[in-house]
Amino acid sequence: MSNGIKSESLIDALDGVRDAVLSIGGDGVIEYPLIAFPSEHVLAFNNNEFSHLRGIKEGQPYFTSDGEITDLQHRLLPGSKVQSTFPVELSKFLDVYKWPHKQPEPFDLPTGHSVDTTNAVPAASSKQAYFFGDGSYLVTVGPSIPKIAFTKDGGAQFWVSSVGVISQGAGKYEGAKGMSVYTGSAYLKGFPPAEDQQGQVSYLEKGFSILVGTYFKLVLKKDQP
Numbered sequence: 264m265s266n267g268i269k270s271e272s273l274i275d276a277l278d279g280v281r282d283a284v285l286s287i288g289g290d291g292v293i294e295y296p297l298i299a300f301p302s303e304h305v306l307a308f309n310n311n312e313f314s315h316l317r318g319i320k321e322g323q324p325y326f327t328s329d330g331e332i333t334d335l336q337h338r339l340l341p342g343s344k345v346q347s348t349f350p351v352e353l354s355k356f357l358d359v360y361k362w363p364h365k366q367p368e369p370f371d372l373p374t375g376h377s378v379d380t381t382n383a384v385p386a387a388s389s390k391q392a393y394f395f396g397d398g399s400y401l402v403t404v405g406p407s408i409p410k411i412a413f414t415k416d417g418g419a420q421f422w423v424s425s426v427g428v429i430s431q432g433a434g435k436y437e438g439a440k441g442m443s444v445y446t447g448s449a450y451l452k453g454f455p456p457a458e459d460q461q462g463q464v465s466y467l468e469k470g471f472s473i474l475v476g477t478y479f480k481l482v483l484k485k486d487q488p
Contacts, residue, residue: 291334302486303441309333310345310393310475312447316467325350328473332393342396345475349389349407349423356386357460359411383408389425391445393477399434401479403427403443411451419454421473423447429481441481449473 299305312330325348332343363383367374385406394400407425414420427443429436449471455462 291338291340293332293334293340299480302482304479304481304483306477306479306481307335308340308477309335309337310445310447310477311337312345312347312473312475313470314449314473315470316464319353319464319468323350324353324356326389326467330473330475332395340396342394344394345391346394347389347391349387351387351409353464356409357463359386359409360413360457362410389427390430391425391427391443395434397434399436400432401429401436401439401443401481402431404430405442411454413454413456417453419451421449421451421471423473435483436481438484438487439481440487441479443477443479445475445477447473447475 293306293308295305295307310330310332312328314326314328316324317327318324328345328347328349330345332340332345334340361382364379364381366379385408387407388405389407390402390404392400392402405425405427407423409421409423411422412420424446425444427445429439429441429443432439451466451471454466
């Protein structure tokens with residue numbers, strides 16, 4: 264090579280560029296090896312979902328969602344889909360406007376040997392299934408916390424976050440062990456006020472779009488004893 268640059272050095276540099284691109288997400292990339300431990304796989308992607316509140320008449324209310332998976336640049340992963348359900352006690356779910364107490368310092372020590380979780384406990388548990396274009400899938404189950412904040416334009420911002428433990432998988436994820444976290448949000452235009460619970464139920468039954476960020480850390484079966 265000219266200018267005294269060895270071919271090995273150039274190859275190493277190009278490999279570094281490739282790894283850097285993968286670490287920030289290329290087209291359709293959802294796996295991030297540079298932020299994983301040696302036997303671990305880290306997945307990060309978005310879900311574009313549509314959610315409905317169902318089961319009110321039957322006395323067993325639940326949210327059900329379906330959608331597609333995209334990479335972090337919102338590019339669709341062909342053949343992908345996501346399905347989830349979140350059973351709720353309506354009286355508890357509609358009390359989502361209360362927020363946690365201010366936590367005392369120091370933050371690296373509990374106060375009185377406990378942590379104040381007032382208004383920060385799960386409303387229920389949910390399950391999620393993530394299907395990928397190669398036939399692989401992952402299913403998780405775990406607790407979820409919903410919250411709503413009204414906005415001054417007459418709407419409301421809705422969030423739900425969940426911690427999921429992998430219950431099963433197929434394809435390259437068969438036998439995988441690990442966990443996921445996700446946070447979904449929706450803007451509810453013209454959402455009825457807190458005192459109009461029937462109006463809120465009717466609104467949620469009509470359905471709404473929700474954008475979800477999902478993050479997995481897992482170990483494949485081949486890397487387990």
